[in-house]
Amino acid sequence: MxxxxxxxxxxxxxxxxxxxxxxxxxxxxxxxxxxxxxxxxxxxxxxxxxxxxxxxxxxxxxxxxxxxxxxxxxxxxxxxxxxxxxxxxxxxxxxxxxxxxxxxxxxxxxxxxxxxxxxxxxxxxxxxxxxxxxxxxxASAAARMVAAAGNRPLIEMGSRRTHEESAVAAARAAYLAGFASTSNLEAGRRYGIPTTGTAAHAFVLLHDDEAQAFASQVAASGAKTTLLVDTYDITRGIERAVAAAGPELGAIRIDSGDLGELARQAREQLDRLGAKATRVVLSGDLDEYAIAALRAEPVDAYGVGTSLVTGSGxxxxxxxxxxxxxxxxxxxxxxxxxxxxxxxxxxxxxxxxxxxxxxxxxxxxxxxxxxxxxxxxxxxxxxxxxxxxxxxxxxxxxxxxxxxxxxxxxxxxxxxxxxxxxxxxxxx
The missing domain is CATH 3.20.140.10 (nicotinate phosphoribosyltransferase)
Incomplete structure (x- = not known):
């Protein structure tokens, strides 16, 4: 060897x-x-x-x-x-x-x-x-995404879409280009990059219902956590997320669907529920063009995976x-x-x-x-x-x-x- x-x-x-x-x-x-x-x-x-x-x-x-x-x-x-x-x-x-x-x-x-x-x-x-x-x-692809996002932070989350060592190198290159954090713990250990991540759809599906999953995550991570609300019905998911964490809920994440329209609806619903400080995080096959198309929407952060680690084409x-x-x-x-x-x-x-x-x-x-x-x-x-x-x-x-x-x-x-x-x- x-x-x-x-x-x-x-x-x-x-x-x-x-x-x-x-x-x-x-x-x-x-x-x-x-x-x-x-x-x-x-x-x-x-x-x-x-x-x-x-x-x-x-x-x-x-x-x-x-x-x-x-x-x-x-x-x-x-x-x-x-x-x-x-x-x-x-x-x-x-x-x-x-x-x-x-x-x-x-x-x-x-x-x-x-x-x-x-x-x-x-x-x-x-x-x-x-x-x-x-x-x-x-880094070149990531810089285009950062420019498209304006002042909104970007999270690198492409580890599952590339080779295990390439994932670490990609996280480093993305951070250099202006991404705020990575989901990859090895990149955090080697290079001191801030890491972030909460739960996937599997965690919601593990529990008998969505409310139970959210309550469990809040109990473990606190009200400032990010709850993934699109496993079933997004509107009901947001209701349950705020019910579980209260208006102090840190963020919701939407990972599928018409992201622009869903972001607008989510922002309006969160405000009605009193969760005006809760952030809206979008992910799901985003690249620089999709991010640019979302600039007018009430989005607080983006998670980018596949397009980042493949150089966006x-x-x-x-x-x-x-x-x-x-x-x-x-x-x-x-x-x-x-x-x-x-x-x-x-x-x-x-x-x-x-x-x-x-x-x-x-x-x-x-x-x-x-x-x-x-x-x-x-x-x-x-x-x-x-x-x-x-x-x-x-x-x-x-x-x-x-x-x-x-x-x-x-x-x-x-x-x-x-x-x-x-x-x-x-x-x-």
């Missing part, structure tokens, strides 16, 4: 076979830079959100080949004995520079650069892309990991279908004096462009000589970064309708 602390076999076989060939022909120790970028945004999207960098840096720290990893490689003959000996001492000692989490990206943005020997850096390709493609996709960010520099010399793929631009790059974002973003300028790192008084260079050091730098932003700082970044985007760039990226990318 794979050593539980190692991430080394979370990779594709061809990374190791390339390494073996490069070790054999002497090219393995040429200094290289690999760049992570997306050639385009998913269809209909106007911006992307960088997420997963913190998880990735931790995963690189744990990219080690112990006997638990080397044994299977030897048994299956994936690589030769010389390569196995080299892998036994593998440590990434290079540099990682990239956009901090919570930053926006656009087509061609140099989201991450990995510099080291070819041998060191090529091994990280699959790990880098699997983390960033997933987390950026989830774009489950991958489409990022690639391309070699752009060898021994200081720019290299680039020239295929007509999949071109890339050579050279190690950086980027800055230009802003109006008012704080509105204008464009993203991508340039060769060795030839920096002049920055105006309001412009900001985007990439920052993340790893130096194989060690994480001390000032990598925290999850809370990244959350605030994204909030500020979205405020700076021109208003049309936040529309859910199809259109050009919110900011143009200019290559100097």
């Amino acid at each position: 794979r050593h539980p602390g190692s991430t080394a076999l979370l990779t594709d076989r061809y990374e190791l076979t390339m390494l073996a060939a490069a070790l054999a022909d002497g090219t393995a120790f040429r200094q290289c830079t690999f760049e992570v970028f997306a050639r385009r945004l998913p269809d209909g999207r106007r911006f992307g959100v960088v997420a997963g960098t913190g998880r990735l840096l931790d995963a690189i720290d744990r990219f080690r080949f112990t006997e638990a990893e080397l044994g299977p490689l030897a048994e299956t003959g994936v690589v030769d004995a010389d390569t196995l000996r080299w892998l036994a001492d593998y440590r990434f000692t290079g540099e990682v520079v990239g956009y901090p989490e919570g930053e926006l990206y656009f087509p061609g943005s140099p989201v991450l650069s990995v510099t080291g020997t070819f041998a060191e850096a090529v091994l990280l390709e699959t790990l880098v892309l699997s983390v960033l493609n997933h987390d950026c996709a989830i 774009a489950p991958t960010a489409g990022m690639v990991y391309k070699l752009v520099e060898v021994d200081g010399r720019p290299v680039a793929k020239r295929s007509s279908a999949k071109q890339s631009k050579g050279g190690r790059k950086s980027a800055l974002r230009r802003y109006k004096p008012t704080g509105t973003a204008l464009e993203e300028v991508v340039f060769l790192a060795e030839k920096p462009v002049a920055a105006g008084p309001h412009d900001r260079v985007l990439p920052m050091p993340l790893m130096y000589r194989g060690e994480q730098v001390d000032d990598v932003p925290s999850l809370e700082q990244s959350r605030e970064r994204l909030r500020a970044a979205l405020v700076s985007v021109p208003w049309e760039g936040l529309k859910l309708s199809r259109g050009e990226p919110a900011l143009p990318t200019v290559f100097e």
Whole structure:
């Protein structure tokens, strides 16, 4: 079995076979830079959100080949004995520079650069892309939902709709994007994300009647709990919920039906019953479009599951990991279908004096462009000589970064309708 602390076999076989060939022909120790970028945004999207960098840096720290990893490689003959000996001492000692989490990206943005020997850096390709493609996709979808919800909080509740580890990563990405809480306890334990959750329809069905179920939940959790009122008849369910908890009832949740109409009816009924402070929470196959359609309704919070953990139709960010520099010399793929631009790059974002973003300028790192008084260079050091730098932003700082970044985007760039990226990318 794979050593539980190692991430080394979370990779594709061809990374190791390339390494073996490069070790054999002497090219393995040429200094290289690999760049992570997306050639385009998913269809209909106007911006992307960088997420997963913190998880990735931790995963690189744990990219080690112990006997638990080397044994299977030897048994299956994936690589030769010389390569196995080299892998036994593998440590990434290079540099990682990239956009901090919570930053926006656009087509061609140099989201991450990995510099080291070819041998060191090529091994990280699959790990880098699997983390960033997933987390950026989830955070980008979540940010659209947050924008659609306005000031109303969103609860991430998609754990039952995805892989168990993906659920934890998705909860982290959603929180970074502005979700208020998650239902996933492991995400709460690992990342300090607030957790929430009360009861499902099964709890109501367990009891002989709805009133008994509500009374039991209130007895266990207090009057401020959230009662799920759509197991049977919603109108009767609301009556029983208020009867069980009193007008201090924290919230009701509706998980099915015409949510807009039901929210209006529920709000009127709760007010008539004296439960004017009781919140109305909606869930049930919500995405950013459904949330936007509910903005005029008396809704206090939304619970989002399936659409969140699947990237709301774009489950991958489409990022690639391309070699752009060898021994200081720019290299680039020239295929007509999949071109890339050579050279190690950086980027800055230009802003109006008012704080509105204008464009993203991508340039060769060795030839920096002049920055105006309001412009900001985007990439920052993340790893130096194989060690994480001390000032990598925290999850809370990244959350605030994204909030500020979205405020700076021109208003049309936040529309859910199809259109050009919110900011143009200019290559100097």
